[in-house]
Amino acid sequence: MSQETHNPRPNTYSLLHQDSDHHNLLSQQGFYSSFPTNLNHNHYPFIYDHHLQNPSDQFHTHHDLSFLPGSSEFITTPFNLSNDCSLSGVVSCSNNNNCNNSNEVAHVIRDAAENPPTPNSSGSFSSPEAGVDEESSSKGKKDLQLKVCEGGDGKSKKLKGKKTKEEKKVREARFAFMTKSEVDNLEDGYRWRKYGQKAVKNSPFPRSYYRCTGQKCNVKKRIERSHEDPSVVITTYEGQHNHHSPATIRGGAAAFLAPPLLSAPPAFPIFPAQDLFSPSTTTQHFHPNSNYYMQLPDHDHYSLLFPNMLSSFIHNPHP
DNA sequence: CGCGTTTGACCTGCGC
């Protein structure tokens, strides 16, 4: 069992590796493996995927959810955020190049944990093994770059002129969580318009695609039910709303959904409204493939901590 | 009529 931690001080994100002795999260079948069910309220296995910004808006990092069902892109790890807001410890790995199997991915992650790269002056990052380098990531490592101040307009590319390589690779921030719920589409305070539905490979449940109905708001979300546990709904938000929740008049939920400290509201609910108010939904934010657990002091601090990742990823060796 | 959903077609990236 290996476990690496960095800077166990507040506001620092620790990259921790959970090896095969326990949950074998990077199993040979891909990234599907065991999954803790006896969570206590302070331990939330977590997936986080977003643009991280420092106070001077210098750094945006682009993460993805390669381990989400159906995703086929790349994997990024959690990172360290030092007290001076510099970033380090980000590593990515494409699954079609030097990460041909999960073991390699695991090694990349572990290597990154043991030898976290340091941010350079331009704000881009690289991993010795993944060889990720912004804008120089040719040779099929297209999805690996970590963008600095990327625009991310998220516009459609269909039926339009060819986009440049850079344009094509820019992707909006993403955040995903899993919720035990009988309802697929969790109420989150925003209005969504469904624009597609696709069958998911190896799953009897389709994936639905939604777009925010706000004007010029490019936020999207996808909803699918876990084929491993049909009671679990996987919701993935992408992008940032350019408006506040239309549900701000709905009392308590609004306080969660539209935190005033954010000029650009997150695409995702700070806490799923249905989790808070519906007896048919239980509050479990987790991912069966994730070895990263978000530790939260308590629920009341959740909404304050979350937008800026002011929590620690912790390793739960015996969930 | 406006808005949202459905659904088949189409586009794109990736692996072989």
Next chain:
DNA sequence: GCGCAGGTCAAACGCG
């Protein structure tokens, strides 16, 4: 190049 899978478009449709 081909096939597959994910993602998106847009016309048709349903509903209030």
